[in-house]
Amino acid sequence: MAGNGNESTGGDFSFSAAAARDALPRITTEKGGKSPGPADVCQDDIAPRVNFQTIDELHSLQKKRSAPTTPLRDGSASGVSGTSGPTTPVSSETMLQSVSASLASLTRETGPKLIRGDPTSAAKVAHVPVTPTSLPAADVSDSGLKFTHILHNLSPAELYEQAIKFEKGSFVTSTGALATLSGAKTGRSPKDKRVVKDDTTEAELWWGKGSPNIEMDEKTFLVNRERAVDYLNSLDKVFVNDQYLNWDPENKIKVRIVSARAYHSLFMHNMCIRPTPEELENFGTPDFTIYNAGKFPCNRFTHYMTSSTSVDINLGRREMVILGTQYAGEMKKGLFGVMHYLMPKRKILSLHSGCNMGKDGDVALFFGLSGTGKTTLSTDHNRYLIGDDEHCWSEAGVSNIEGGCYAKCIDLARDKEPDIWNAIKFGTVLENVVFDEHTREVDYTDKSVTENTRAAYPIEYIPNSKIPCVGPHPKNVILLACDAFGVLPPISKLNLAQTMYHFISGYTALVAGTEEGVKEPRATFSACFGAAFIMLHPTKYAAMLAEKMQAQGATGWLVNTGWSGGSYGTGSRIKLAYTRKIIDAIHSGSLLNASYRKTDIFGLEIPNEVEGVPSEILEPINAVSQIDSRKHIYFLLMKLTPLFDIFGYVCLVQWPDKMAYEDTLLKLAGLFKSNFETFTSHKIGDDGKLTEEILAAGPNF
Numbered sequence: 149m150a151g152n153g154n155e156s157t158g159g160d161f162s163f164s165a166a167a168a169r170d171a172l173p174r175i176t177t178e179k180g181g182k183s184p185g186p187a188d189v190c191q192d193d194i195a196p197r198v199n200f201q202t203i204d205e206l207h208s209l210q211k212k213r214s215a216p217t218t219p220l221r222d223g224s225a226s227g228v229s230g231t232s233g234p235t236t237p238v239s240s241e242t243m244l245q246s247v248s249a250s251l252a253s254l255t256r257e258t259g260p261k262l263i264r265g266d267p268t269s270a271a272k273v274a275h276v277p278v279t280p281t282s283l284p285a286a287d288v289s290d291s292g293l294k295f296t297h298i299l300h301n302l303s304p305a306e307l308y309e310q311a312i313k314f315e316k317g318s319f320v321t322s323t324g325a326l327a328t329l330s331g332a333k334t335g336r337s338p339k340d341k342r343v344v345k346d347d348t349t350e351a352e353l354w355w356g357k358g359s360p361n362i363e364m365d366e367k368t369f370l371v372n373r374e375r376a377v378d379y380l381n382s383l384d385k386v387f388v389n390d391q392y393l394n395w396d397p398e399n400k401i402k403v404r405i406v407s408a409r410a411y412h413s414l415f416m417h418n419m420c421i422r423p424t425p426e427e428l429e430n431f432g433t434p435d436f437t438i439y440n441a442g443k444f445p446c447n448r449f450t451h452y453m454t455s456s457t458s459v460d461i462n463l464g465r466r467e468m469v470i471l472g473t474q475y476a477g478e479m480k481k482g483l484f485g486v487m488h489y490l491m492p493k494r495k496i497l498s499l500h501s502g503c504n505m506g507k508d509g510d511v512a513l514f515f516g517l518s519g520t521g522k523t524t525l526s527t528d529h530n531r532y533l534i535g536d537d538e539h540c541w542s543e544a545g546v547s548n549i550e551g552g553c554y555a556k557c558i559d560l561a562r563d564k565e566p567d568i569w570n571a572i573k574f575g576t577v578l579e580n581v582v583f584d585e586h587t588r589e590v591d592y593t594d595k596s597v598t599e600n601t602r603a604a605y606p607i608e609y610i611p612n613s614k615i616p617c618v619g620p621h622p623k624n625v626i627l628l629a630c631d632a633f634g635v636l637p638p639i640s641k642l643n644l645a646q647t648m649y650h651f652i653s654g655y656t657a658l659v660a661g662t663e664e665g666v667k668e669p670r671a672t673f674s675a676c677f678g679a680a681f682i683m684l685h686p687t688k689y690a691a692m693l694a695e696k697m698q699a700q701g702a703t704g705w706l707v708n709t710g711w712s713g714g715s716y717g718t719g720s721r722i723k724l725a726y727t728r729k730i731i732d733a734i735h736s737g738s739l740l741n742a743s744y745r746k747t748d749i750f751g752l753e754i755p756n757e758v759e760g761v762p763s764e765i766l767e768p769i770n771a772v773s774q775i776d777s778r779k780h781i782y783f784l785l786m787k788l789t790p791l792f793d794i795f796g797y798v799c800l801v802q803w804p805d806k807m808a809y810e811d812t813l814l815k816l817a818g819l820f821k822s823n824f825e826t827f828t829s830h831k832i833g834d835d836g837k838l839t840e841e842i843l844a845a846g847p848n849f
């Protein structure tokens with residue numbers, strides 16, 4: 149240590165002429181004992197030793213040339229303040245022209261004049277325009293004359309700096325994640341989704357009752373697109389991400405995301421597949437483009453608009469426009485909708501499911517609506533994670549659509565979900581969490597901003613992720629339902645017809661938060677466990693699933709990750725540890741050969757035993773007639789005080805009242821029946837027999 153100034157550090161020290169003059173000892177760090185010449189002393193102020201003349205040059209040395217994945221600087225045209233990048237001039241020019249074309253207004257023939265890089269550091273080149281094509285005189289306008297800076301595929305570190313500098317509410321947490329606020333919207337807005345109905349989509353897509361596709365016409369789409377593009381072009385800078393979807397190399401899709409916030413850019417950097425520098429060089433024209441102008445509202449007087457929020461998909465133009473919501477999940481799930489259209493055209497089934505693989509290559513799918521456990525249960529320390537939310541099932545097997553995971557953080561606990569906990573580090577986007585002002589430690593129990601707190605991280609942040617994220621054909625198809633009524637068994641084995649029945653029904657209790665305005669759990673049905681994202685009629689996906697499961701001999705399972713011992717309010721949520729044991733038994737194959745009994749009404753096969761799970765909870769009603777006197781006291785206490793839960797006896801207690809259980813069971817069965825009425829007139833696949841079997845596989849009463 150030079151600062152110690154003594155021999156034991158190995159550095160000589162001696163008095164030089166200069167030192168004598170200043171009356172301070174000079175320290176050299178040169179080893180070898182030779183007496184220091186004038187050039188060897190006082191290295192900190194010897195001019196020839198430094199490579200800079202000015203403070204700007206010094207700062208320029210701080211940053212090394214970087215790979216083209218972070219092409220913040222464009223050295224080719226200008227030599228911006230000493231930080232020239234190695235990106236080839238050709239691709240840089242092509243990229244700017246391509247982005248300019250993306251951002252072109254339809255009433256003006258070209259896009260904005262673009263400059264690469266941060267306006268705050270690139271002032272020197274603002275007068276070196278990169279003009280895509282010459283503007284016709286009639287198109288000259290103030291907005292056409294200004295420059296827009298493009299921050300193209302910035303690295304996480306660069307995006308952190310952008311967010312922290314320019315986006316209020318951005319902070320680094322104690323574990324290095326970027327805490328952000330998504331603004332007024334903290335969940336998706338499915339009622340504000342619009343899909344352009346043209347001749348093609350009118351015939352192809354699912355419209356009408358139950359469909360998530362609320363129509364808009366082409367003209368209105370263009371009105372909203374113009375609004376979004378004009379807003380983005382009015383900014384000093386926009387972020388552009390060029391990335392991929394789908395790990396299946398034969399079926400990957402190139403997507404471009406244009407957004408106003410570093411938060412959005414980092415979110416998509418994490419969630420989509422990240423191109424290599426070479427892939428980015430040769431990216432070419434995107435297959436689909438998102439214009440995220442979410443900070444800016446739509447015009448409520450526009451036809452088809454019912455609020456200030458609009459999320460618009462135009463499959464013909466291969467574009468999506470976001471106005472009036474900054475919730476980043478809209479982008480992720482919007483692209484998922486697009487995949488639900490594009491993939492079935494190629495005979496590939498798109499799945500709203502998590503997916504993991506055992507050491508022996510056994511693949512499991514986890515279907516379920518938001519909050520049912522796809523992310524939690526597919527992230528399993530004993531298995532390889534293929535993905536947590538969106539997959540494709542092709543002739544070749546399964547592939548993840550995404551490059552990252554999007555985990556719920558509410559009540560996240562290190563001991564219960566260690567892999568997700570550890571993934572929340574540098575690079576991870578943490579949405580709407582609350583943290584200690586000083587230590588920046590996150591309080592995952594705090595719902596002050598929203599219940600729907602989220603972490604978005606690259607999939608490789610999970611230690612046992614399978615990269616590339618592909619796998620063989622699934623062996624087990626697990627349907628997750630979070631049953632707020634507390635009457636579905638925690639685990640049941642399904643035959644193919646039952647699997648189809650429950651897949652088409654897509655039952656769960658929607659847990660608070662993910663969709664706007666939902667404050668407490670309520671029963672909901674969402675076809676294919678993702679009606680908000682499917683584009684075609686549910687029976688099209690169901691037929692494909694049936695065909696694939698049959699061909700591969702996959703087994704279907706229904707797992708209730710919801711309530712037990714009573715409905716929401718009196719019972720409590722099944723312990724995650726028990727659900728994990730149940731899932732373990734599915735994976736290991738031990739449940740396949742277990743002994744089963746059949747339930748009334750729903751006709752579900754429930755195992756008599758699952759290793760590590762108390763048998764009382766396997767069939768709620770059974771326990772009522774089997775309780776011992778001690779449990780009777782618990783029930784009494786539970787009736788007297790719901791707080792009884794906190795004593796932890798809840799895994800022992802069951803439905804306090806047999807009548808209440810049966811009423812609730814019948815009520816739920818009735819809800820299933822009336823929900824399924826919409827589908828009874830539809831044939832599933834070419835097999836008329838299967839259609840009949842599916843109809844018969846629902847509740848009977």
Ligand SMILES: Nc1ncnc2c1ncn2[C@@H]1O[C@H](COP(=O)(O)OP(=O)(O)O)[C@@H](O)[C@H]1O
Binds near residue numbers: 519556709722727
């Ligand atoms: N028995 C259980 N099974 C699965 N998840 C549970 C269970 N009990 C509580 N949870 C919690 O429910 C949430 C499930 O959410 P998540 O896995 O993100 O669902 P999805 O990915 O399907 O939207 C997590 O916060 C998890 O900790």
Ligand SMILES: C=C(OP(=O)(O)O)C(=O)O
Binds near residue numbers: 477
């Ligand atoms: C992003 C979402 O996914 P999930 O809740 O299924 O994880 C969502 O539904 O908004």
Ligand SMILES: [Ca+2]
Binds near residue numbers: 500517518537
């Ligand atoms: Ca989801």
Ligand SMILES: [Mn+2]
Binds near residue numbers: 522523524536556
């Ligand atoms: Mn999830």
